[in-house]
Amino acid sequence: MPQARAIQRGTRQSPYKMRLVIDQIRGKDVNDALTLLQFSKKHAAREITKVLKSAVANVEYHARQADDSVDVDQLYIKHAIVNEGRKLKRWMPAAQGRATPIHKRTSHVEIIVAVKESR
Numbered sequence: 258m259p260q261a262r263a264i265q266r267g268t269r270q271s272p273y274k275m276r277l278v279i280d281q282i283r284g285k286d287v288n289d290a291l292t293l294l295q296f297s298k299k300h301a302a303r304e305i306t307k308v309l310k311s312a313v314a315n316v317e318y319h320a321r322q323a324d325d326s327v328d329v330d331q332l333y334i335k336h337a338i339v340n341e342g343r344k345l346k347r348w349m350p351a352a353q354g355r356a357t358p359i360h361k362r363t364s365h366v367e368i369i370v371a372v373k374e375s376r
Contacts, residue, residue, distance in 0.1 A: 259327055260335060260371035261315035265308045267342050271362040275301045275339040279366070287313055287332040287370060305366060309334070312370045327372060336369035 268275065278301040282290035290309060294302040313329060320327040342363035348356040 259316055259320055259323075259325065260369060261312055261319055262336075262367060262369040263308045263312035263315055264368075265304065265311075265366045268304050268364040268366055269361070270301055270304065270364055272339050272341045272364045274299070275305070275364045275366060278302050278305055279337050279339050282309075282334055283337045285334055286330075287334065288330060290334055305368075308366045308368050309370070312368045316370055316372075331372050332370045333373050334368060335371040336367070338367050340365040340367070 278294070278297060278299050281297075282293060282305070285293070287309065291306065294306045294309070313332060316327055316332060317329070342365045344363070345361035347359040347361060349359050351357045
């Protein structure tokens with residue numbers, strides 16, 4: 258059963274915001290997920306779309322290498338997860354000469370797509 262994955266590391270958006278979008282597409286067909294992401298207003302949808310298209314391209318590439326054929330309409334999102342990446346640490350001036358930390362969070366997005374089993 259052909260499957261492939263794509264990972265995007267260091268996406269400049271917090272994992273909490275990315276997870277709101279990735280939870281909507283987990284387990285769906287690839288075409289349905291791409292449609293949902295296309296019409297989403299969230300910035301995270303744009304980044305997740307890139308990763309999803311890359312995973313689909315990876316499935317097609319692996320199938321071509323194995324002299325096999327894959328129907329893109331039969332693909333679904335088997336595994337989709339967002340992990341926390343490095344934090345960019347910055348400082349902001351505060352009252353009485355102090356400084357307060359600012360953590361600019363980043364995300365790691367991983368998507369695995371696979372072919373549905375025909376029953």
